[in-house]
Amino acid sequence: MKVTVIGTGFVGVVSAAIYASFGNEVIGLDIDENKIKLLEKGQVPFYEPNLQDLLLEQQAGGNLKFTTSYEEAIKEAEVIIIAVGTPSAPDETADLRYVFASAKSLAPYIKENAIVVIKSTVPPDTLEQTIAIIKEVTNTKFYGASLPEFLREGSAVHDTMNPDRIVIGAEDDFVFSKLEELHSSLKAPVVRCRIASAQMAKYTANSYLATRITFINEIANLCEKNGADINEVIQAIGYDKRIGPQYWYPGLGYGGSCFPKDVKELAAYSRSVGESGNLLNHVNEINKERIHRLLEKFAAEIGGFANKTVAVLGLSFKPNTDDMREAPSTKIIPYLSEQGATIRSYDPMAKYVALPTDHQEQFSTIQEACENVDVILSVIEWPEIVGFDFGTVKNNKEQFFIDCRNQFDAEKLKGQGYKYFGIGRG
Numbered sequence: 001m002k003v004t005v006i007g008t009g010f011v012g013v014v015s016a017a018i019y020a021s022f023g024n025e026v027i028g029l030d031i032d033e034n035k036i037k038l039l040e041k042g043q044v045p046f047y048e049p050n051l052q053d054l055l056l057e058q059q060a061g062g063n064l065k066f067t068t069s070y071e072e073a074i075k076e077a078e079v080i081i082i083a084v085g086t087p088s089a090p091d092e093t094a095d096l097r098y099v100f101a102s103a104k105s106l107a108p109y110i111k112e113n114a115i116v117v118i119k120s121t122v123p124p125d126t127l128e129q130t131i132a133i134i135k136e137v138t139n140t141k142f143y144g145a146s147l148p149e150f151l152r153e154g155s156a157v158h159d160t161m162n163p164d165r166i167v168i169g170a171e172d173d174f175v176f177s178k179l180e181e182l183h184s185s186l187k188a189p190v191v192r193c194r195i196a197s198a199q200m201a202k203y204t205a206n207s208y209l210a211t212r213i214t215f216i217n218e219i220a221n222l223c224e225k226n227g228a229d230i231n232e233v234i235q236a237i238g239y240d241k242r243i244g245p246q247y248w249y250p251g252l253g254y255g256g257s258c259f260p261k262d263v264k265e266l267a268a269y270s271r272s273v274g275e276s277g278n279l280l281n282h283v284n285e286i287n288k289e290r291i292h293r294l295l296e297k298f299a300a301e302i303g304g305f306a307n308k309t310v311a312v313l314g315l316s317f318k319p320n321t322d323d324m325r326e327a328p329s330t331k332i333i334p335y336l337s338e339q340g341a342t343i344r345s346y347d348p349m350a351k352y353v354a355l356p357t358d359h360q361e362q363f364s365t366i367q368e369a370c371e372n373v374d375v376i377l378s379v380i381e382w383p384e385i386v387g388f389d390f391g392t393v394k395n396n397k398e399q400f401f402i403d404c405r406n407q408f409d410a411e412k413l414k415g416q417g418y419k420y421f422g423i424g425r426g
């Protein structure tokens with residue numbers, strides 16, 4: 001099958017490489033010339049485990065090409081997959097301008113019976129608007145579909161090869177069959193549904209997971225008032241099959257390229273349809289304040305951050321990615337800087353681009369970042385950080401260890417001389 005993926009970001013590159021690995025002829029298209037130049041040379045422009053090898057393999061096999069030319073990418077394509085970004089607009093709705101721009105650009109070249117598929121996360125009604133934009137330019141008969149993407153950065157290749165389900169929103173049997181055929185190499189249930197249901201399913205999944213994080217943080221706040229330990233509470237509730245032991249992350253709240261913007265969009269959507277009391281509005285507000293609230297609490301516990309040297313460990317929004325979109329570090333470092341702290345940061349992959357006023361320096365090892373600091377702030381649970389022996393960097397002065405993800409053995413750190421603070425450990 002001839003497939004074109006528009007937008008070669010995280011989702012686009014992973015999807016293009018995997019569809020190529022199924023034996024399809026795939027073209028990845030982007031307006032970012034630098035990105036396409038790198039991809040043409042077989043270089044992934046971001047860090048994602050296992051993607052580099054897959055990309056090189058598919059390019060060498062001749063199944064995968066990249067271009068900036070809409071004409072070249074669209075004129076033969078049977079399936080056109082839109083995977084451009086949908087960031088938050090200032091009013092917190094999803095900014096759909098890249099989706100609509102791609103529709104306008106592809107329209108002149110679309111071939112008879114091509115299927116335009118939206119993989120980007122978009123609110124209900126977006127596919128209809130996209131189809132209308134294309135129809136303004138061409139009389140060629142084409143179809144539309146929604147194919148939401150559920151991969152997670154950091155395990156994107158694995159997730160795409162082993163999806164929990166494929167969700168296809170469409171109106172025609174031809175479209176369902178063709179998109180099922182495209183995914184026939186995967187062993188996953190296919191949910192055939194209405195277009196609006198497919199679009200809502202993606203927002204529902206992300207909003208539910210974000211709400212679960214917010215929920216356990218709210219419980220962690222209460223544990224701190226009464227001597228309970230949130231990790232023990234999670235273990236206790238996890239045995240209940242209705243609740244389950246997985247996906248409990250008490251900590252700094254949710255971040256990253258998707259959850260914040262998707263909750264914001266669904267909250268904004270709820271307001272636009274007269275449901276302004278919707279729970280997601282509260283989840284959004286709680287999460288926005290979460291990091292500041294915790295930093296203020298930690299500051300009170302350690303006598304303030306002013307004039308302290310702080311090691312900030314883990315800058316990306318989660319382990320195994322260099323993605324800094326809505327990463328906690330992007331709020332923590334400016335806060336510490338404002339408080340008058342000196343920051344020594346470390347991340348295995350991500351880079352923090354400091355403001356000129358920041359007293360912040362990034363180091364290439366954990367040892368260097370922790371050298372003679374007053375506070376160690378472990379933000380993201382990269383295995384390398386969690387596995388590090390902090391006894392080797394303990395000095396003779398009073399030192400605080402702030403464990404933002406409850407990843408460490410509190411007793412061990414206390415035994416090494418640190419004053420330990422975690423989340424929801426009363």
Ligand SMILES: NC(=O)c1ccc[n+]([C@@H]2O[C@H](COP(=O)([O-])OP(=O)(O)OC[C@H]3O[C@@H](n4cnc5c(N)ncnc54)[C@H](O)[C@@H]3O)[C@@H](O)[C@H]2O)c1
Nearest residue numbers: 007008009010011030031032084085086098102120121149
């Ligand atoms: N990143 C994730 O983990 C993830 C997971 C599931 C779903 N999604 C959704 O997938 C979509 C893409 O996310 P992403 O993280 O890959 O985005 P991204 O920002 O990494 O990449 C988007 C790409 O689209 C390109 N682009 C923008 N306008 C274009 C145009 N008119 N023509 C061609 N290319 C254009 C950009 O140059 C960029 O390379 C979003 O809607 C997102 O919500 C993302």
